[in-house]
Amino acid sequence: MSDLTAEAIADFLAAADNTLADELDAKVGLYATGHTLHIEVTPRQSSNAVRFAARVFPVEPAPPVAAEPVRLDAETARELTYLEPGDDYEGWTLVLIKEQGSTRWASSHSIVIRNEAGEHFASHFRTGLTEQQETRPWEGLKVALFKPVARRTRVVQVHDWVAPAENADAAPAAS
Numbered sequence: 001m002s003d004l005t006a007e008a009i010a011d012f013l014a015a016a017d018n019t020l021a022d023e024l025d026a027k028v029g030l031y032a033t034g035h036t037l038h039i040e041v042t043p044r045q046s047s048n049a050v051r052f053a054a055r056v057f058p059v060e061p062a063p064p065v066a067a068e069p070v071r072l073d074a075e076t077a078r079e080l081t082y083l084e085p086g087d088d089y090e091g092w093t094l095v096l097i098k099e100q101g102s103t104r105w106a107s108s109h110s111i112v113i114r115n116e117a118g119e120h121f122a123s124h125f126r127t128g129l130t131e132q133q134e135t136r137p138w139e140g141l142k143v144a145l146f147k148p149v150a151r152r153t154r155v156v157q158v159h160d161w162v163a164p165a166e167n168a169d170a171a172p173a174a175s
Contacts, residue, residue: 066148077144121146
């Protein structure tokens with residue numbers, strides 16, 4: 001019998017004729033609860049089932065990726081840092097500003113913006129943290145360089161510990 005790994009089960013689900021069940025020498029049961037697909041694999045010579053779960057969620061198509069960086073005048077780039085995500089300024093949309101860290105006197109940030117073609121670009125800037133540090137984003141520069149970036153989706157598994165009565169994911173055994 002092959003190893004009952006997540007990759008083997010994914011191959012089973014993707015197989016057009018699902019002949020992988022014979023290769024696994026196992027009985028495969030599938031059922032769904034909400035947006036969760038439950039997979040139970042029971043080897044033919046055993047009663048010990050191996051269980052998997054797949055979460056089904058919509059996936060947006062990947063936006064286009066630019067080939068070249070863009071250079072914005074520092075004042076335009078600075079104005080973008082004062083916006084809220086989703087706001088537009090001179091053909092650019094602010095997607096994200098995230099603080100990356102700070103020292104006693106300044107904080108560093110990353111910024112992601114989108115052009116009208118849907119391409120995304122990122123840059124980094126620093127700002128002063130007190131009235132004595134009047135450092136503005138891209139202070140002293142005439143141009144701010146934004147490099148092309150691509151969106152990467154990550155799926156993260158988190159375990160919550162709940163009382164048995166609250167266990168909403170409990171599902172019947174697969175048949």
